[in-house]
Amino acid sequence: MTDSASPDQPNPRGRPKDPAKRTAILEAAKTLFLGKGFAGTSMDAVAKQAGVSKLTVYSHFSDKETLFSSAIEAKCHNLLPMPIFELEPDLPIRATLTKIGLAFLELIHTPEVIELQRLMSSLATQDPAMSQLFFEAGPQRTITAMENLVRNGNNTGRLQADNPKQAAENFFSLLQGCEHMRVIIGCNQPMTASEAQPHAAQVVDMFLRAYGKGEK
Secondary structure (H helix, E strand, O other), rough: OOOOOOOOOOOOOOOOOOEEEEEEHHHHHHHHHHHHHHOOOOOOHHHHHHOOOOOHHHHHOOOOHHHHHHHHHHHHHHOHHHHHHHHOOOOHHHHHHHHHHHHHHHHHHOOHHHOOOHHHHOOOOOOHHOOOHHHHHHHEEEHHHHHHHHHHHHOOOOEEEOOOOHHHHHHHHHHHHHHHHHHOOOOOOOOOOOHHHHHHHHHHHHHHHHHHOOOO
16 A cells, blocks of 8 residues: 655755645645545655655655645644644633634535545545544544643633543534534535534533533
8 A cells, every 4th residue: 555665765864855845745645645545646646746756755755654644634734723722821711612613614614625534435445544544644633632622621620521532522523513424425515604603602602511610
């Protein structure tokens, strides 16, 4: 499943890597993985799509698995950067949760993410390793960040959740609901921004009823 290591990979102690080329490689990888799947995408094809040499691709990403995971992480980070999960002492927890909820809804309803989820579903039995890479780079990263937020909320007396991991998963499950399944299978159109606002507010209300402590 993995492209064999390039025989001319550069010394990691060489000159600094070009962030613009890294971004171009990630964009090319995202396009190709969505269009051709994991097995159908080669490092050569990514290099050609990005307008760089294969040597450059390998200088940024050691193998195809790393490139795939990095492309997923980059997409998530654009809309759900890790600082968004920090509890600010002077900001009501409702505001933080609402901001996270809206960003998450925007992420899962972007065309690229919808297509990626459909691809993962279609390949689930054929390439479970790819599915695992996707889950760890995207959903698991997000769940872990939310779990850490809940733990911080517990420690500062703003939340009370006996099982922070379950609380984190409940939050995102409420946000997705059955509506997201309808979108994935093509029954409904993706949620709009005007639809996301009241939905996120309702989810935050439910979450704080279950886990809020003092601050509502």
